[in-house]
Amino acid sequence: MSFDYDLFVIGGGSGGVRAARIAAGEHGARVALAEESRMGGTCVIRGCVPKKLMIFASQAGLMAEEMRGYGWEGAQAGRFDWEVFKQKLDAELTRLELIYTANLTKSGVEIFHQRATIVDHHTVALADGTRKTAKHILIAAGGRPALPGIPGEELGLISDDLFLLESLPRRVLLVGGGYIACEFATILAGLGCETVQVYRGDAVLRGFDRQARDLATLQLSEVGIDLRLNVTPIALERAADRIAVTFSDNSRDDFDAVIFATGRTPHTKGLGLENTGVHLDPNGAIGVDEWSQTSVPSIFAVGDVTDRVNLTPVAIREGHAFADTIFGGRARKVDHTTIASAVYLRPHEVAQIGLTEEQAQARGDVDVYATVFRPMRSMFAGSNAKVMMKLLVDPESDRVLGCHIFGPDAGEMIQLAAIPITMGATKADFDATMAVHPTAAEELVTMRQPARRHRRAIPAQAATA
Incomplete structure (x- = not known):
């Protein structure tokens, strides 16, 4: 044919x-x-x-x-x-x-x-x-x-619409807790909009490492976003030239614009x-x-x-x-198991590759090398902002199972860390790498002792066998 x-x-x-x-x-x-x-x-x-x-x-x-x-x-x-x-x-x-x-x-x-x-x-x-x-x-x-399927949702915008706005809203509601919602809330607050973000969970960025999620959740509030957790909108209606929103906790509020970032x-x-x-x-x-x-x-x-x-x-x-x-006559598959990603918040980004601490713990034994500190640049200027560096290591093979960074330019750092981790690097490989000082990233190669160890419990019947 x-x-x-x-x-x-x-x-x-x-x-x-x-x-x-x-x-x-x-x-x-x-x-x-x-x-x-x-x-x-x-x-x-x-x-x-x-x-x-x-x-x-x-x-x-x-x-x-x-x-x-x-x-x-x-x-x-x-x-x-x-x-x-x-x-x-x-x-x-x-x-x-x-x-x-x-x-x-x-x-x-x-x-x-x-x-x-x-x-x-x-x-x-x-x-x-x-x-x-x-x-x-x-x-x-x-x-x-995707839209949430609530009455009046047609009055809201979707994430695509942000780039088409003729003017910025004075007061805006961001609905969602994923990376799109968090990034857009960060943007709008930084550009001078009074920004409210609501999310149905107790911490944003579901699917990321819990420690990084907690730090990101705190940062959103600290940069001026009115972050409301464990709540979600249940209805929108027109109120003069504004949009009135009713929430799941029976509260109501008015906004110039509502943006849904509730998944794709x-x-x-x-x-x-x-x-x-x-x-x-x-x-x-x-x-x-x-x-x-x-x-x-x-x-x-x-x-x-x-x-x-x-x-x-x-x-x-x-x-x-x-x-x-x-x-091309060259059979190639894509490995979807180890992929780096980043969320571009400000001032500190969230970036990760591999297993989260929770996933690693569910998988089996894991050593957690982690540190939280105030970075030199912002600390000198008077900021209390924290940075987190974390490596998850298999204690049997010494292989690095995951890396999580919360800090300035975390996306840039995770791209470089992704190379050795994708190659199967061990904690000993990281330890053998000379630090560049003074940098935040040097913490990835200077953490010598685990901050904590997770060990899978031995069933009682196996222990007494």
Whole structure:
């Protein structure tokens, strides 16, 4: 059977673009890609990139405070001009979008700037009615913000909307306790908005190491966010030019804007997957095997649409491995077990790789090397902010099972720590590494004695046998 293309990619985000570029540019495949929105996807257009730039912008107030602590009398951040920043942000995102598009074109990928849906195992339909056939179809449609399912939720915004605001709200409510909610609360508070954050749990960042979660929870309050735990909104209604919110504890409050950051779901609805027999998980994620192949041999999926590990570098690696495997004659799988990640709060970030202390303890015996201290830079300026460094070590093999950092530039540090940990480094390898002084990161190679040891209890019957 003759096909129009060797590969048709649905989705122009990080995973889809990487797969298309490698398949066409390095392996000579005939490739087409369809994207209904802006090229670059969530990360470039409405996620990682604009968010990090906004984090940088939001740090000015704390930097001015620190400058005064170093003797710069009268140092002030001044008034933040959202319009000026947004113009520069829009220009930067457009620049990146053009680069993504140009790189695809240089690689020989045919681009369709419109929606594509699946007709059958080898056919896609474009929004203009055109149909294209391909030997392989790759779905890289990403995820979309989820709403909580409460009355009046249509009055709220989703995380994508933050980058489209014409002006900043004077008083804003952030709903959620994940990394998106915490980062956005950090940004808005830093830019001068009166910020309230509500979360149903007792500490933010569920899934991260508990000690790091506690430090992050405390920091959110210390940077001026009104953090309300163990509470969630149950209804929104219009109240003149504001939004009135009723909470689960029967309290009420008014806001200029409400932003829901209550999770994301795979973007599979309306893709035509019901025409193919592709298996979907209960949450709508596309089920795939270790090769990113679905239950239909000709259809593959990478990135957030599979809900494996929803991080941009993971999607990129999955897309690259797919292209090498199918078109490059080099079978490659992606190891999802040891992946570093970071949450860009301010002034201190949260970063981790490997097991949390709780996960390591549930797994078996573990030695915990941990320290909490006031870093030199902020301490001198009068801040009581704490830094945490933690290594989790298997006492039998001496292998480092996890690393957790709460501190300035934790994301930068965890990227470097991820290299030896991914290679299987032991605590002895860390101990043999000479420290760089004075740095915060030197604590990772100078902790000699465990702060605590967790040992799995021996069942009574085994102990008396």
